[in-house]
Amino acid sequence: MSFSPLGLSPALLTAVQRRGYLQPTAIQSQAVPLILQGRDVVAAAPTGSGKTAAFALPLLQRLAARQPSRPRRLAALVLVPTRELALQVDATLAELGDGLPAAPKRVVAIGGVSINPQLMVLRGGADIIVATPGRLLDLVAHNAVSLGRVEMLVLDEADRLLDLGFGEELQRLLALLPPQRQTLLFSATFPAEVEQLAASLLRDPARAGDAGEQLVAAIRERALVTDTTQRTALLRHLLQENDWNQVLVFVASRHGADNLVQKLGKAGIDARALHGDLGQGRRNRSLQEFRDGTVRVLVATDVAARGIDIPQLPVVVNYDLPRSPADYTHRIGRTGRAGQPGLAISLVSADCETHMRLIEKRRGQRIPREQAAGFEPQVTAPAKPAAPATAADSNGGIKGRRPSRKDRLRAAAAAAAAAAAGEGGPAKDD
Template structure:
């Protein structure tokens, strides 16, 4: 099957072809006709399988079909909500690419940058708004955006939004939308919480589940290497140098750990940079751009980057530390093996992490193959030590990342963090209570945030 059999316009097909896509993926083949019919949709597929085009292409088709009937300033007709800034920026880029030959305007809004330019662009009229929940509510609160004309609502990575504590913001957004609209819920996984949300949000939806829940891509080769915690960095540097790995995405659990590892790798002669919520917008933009351009070999990231980073043909992902939540393992290694590409995922596991490994293998319903490098065998006399999770670290130095999983929701929701940096896009009120942990920084213009009174920095934020 080709894209031209799906009922898309010639202008959209031309843009898709220029992006190098010839055949739709399974989720696209199933989702596009359903969306064009106007039905609500609940769709699940593995990360990297083309979910974004599955909703953006038919959305563009529907909006462009009757755009000529719009008189005066363009109202926002389609709203795409995403949990993180990286994902919002990625979706926004895709919308721009696919709407290249259409007379539609789109805008991406998220926190961490000045709100004023976003307000100015909204005044000029926007057809498609891609937003993170916190900044969208800020704009609505300032009467900068009118949500009463929304025709299509998309919740992208809905499971991540719930995991990050955005359910209250989502409900506030839904209350401001017209009752009659088309609803599309896309997610990498479907938890029971997601299904409960879908029952309230969707009306007689079509359901698509391309892959079994919480499965890793078969295009990713997975391995585990048992090694002592204190020798992980030595082993990683050795493998990168010996095998001449040129582009490696490495995951740690904490921001402090990401910074430290990047510093150590640079001392080893391996160019590396860290990306996490405490990095400035400019630093994160530069690090990601340098990594994509192969100027640096290693990008060390926290789970803030497990979704929303789309790096073409990324060959290697390394779990320097296993995630506290098994589902996050699937999303981490999903950064490689995307589309038709293959990739390798290596997990460096110390004795402290054996239980985390068992939880991951239970989720995958199989054992991950083991490999061993001579000279790096773990010391059997070393005893396991407990791994402090996000809740327990709240009274500590605040370097532990919120892992975005269901087990961390309590800590996330009480952190007061709207943008993943320990700061809120707007002050809290007694009525609002604690703000959810959430939107992580993405490439942007690096403009400074509005000034605000100093406040205690919460622990456990991404």
């Protein structure tokens, strides 16, 4: 199937061809016609599925059909959870909208950089704003932008927008929007909170995509069992023994990212860190060097699990396991994009084996354990978690005298998180 039957304008069809799209992905073929019809849409869009173009193309077409106004009136708002994703969405809008007779004015509103340039560029208004919630609220407080006449709202990566720290800001922004609008909700995972948000915001929404589809089949997953103290040496071994041109390594904390980059550097492996403590300019440089191939290894916290699109990225390594199955999905989804082959490796030590099993259970998939020669584990996983400290806690708070299996899994997961904290603290998002 080509893009022609989707109802796009000749200018956008040309833009699609120029970008090298030969045929629409499943989410594009389903979502684009629905959005062009003016329907509210709930879209299940796994990583690497082409979901940004799925909303960018109809958004641009709808804006191109509007009568121009001076000053420009904000008509479309795209809310995203991270700065990197905001820049990626804006780049896609720029490329696809370049050939339009009157390209819409775009503004990226993100934190980590001075607000003054954003205030200046908004003096003449804007057609589209791509924003993280916190910075958009800052701009509203400065009276730089009004949301009262927004016609199209896109919630991109809605599951991450509802993470701790985003929910309250999101609700404040939604209260400023007009009730009559088109709302598009895109998410790779659909926990109960996302379903509740969709039910409260969207009017008779159409469904696109498959909420059960998490990852493309092209991703091969491996779990290498080793001791915590051997993980860095094993990672160095993997980098030296394999002809990987780019490797994205996920760690649990900002301190852990800097520490691992330093250790890799001492071994002669050029690496860069990407985390929330870095200024936006440095984050941009790290990403660009990784994309260019100047730097082979990017060591990132989960800030990079959303918004990084590296074509044909061959390998993702979970140096530290993620906090949740959803984060695992988004991490390894950085490879194997658009049907390309990819490899995801998790380093599993004894103290996080129970947490790995919990991730596997939630995803309904078991990954066979492997060992690398010379890095076999010397520490074995405990048969069961340590007993509670007090008698009051001995029943896990519920279900009689002995902790249930679910309570024991929770306790083991907490112990694994505490062990990870010893290497730099729990995972933190930007």
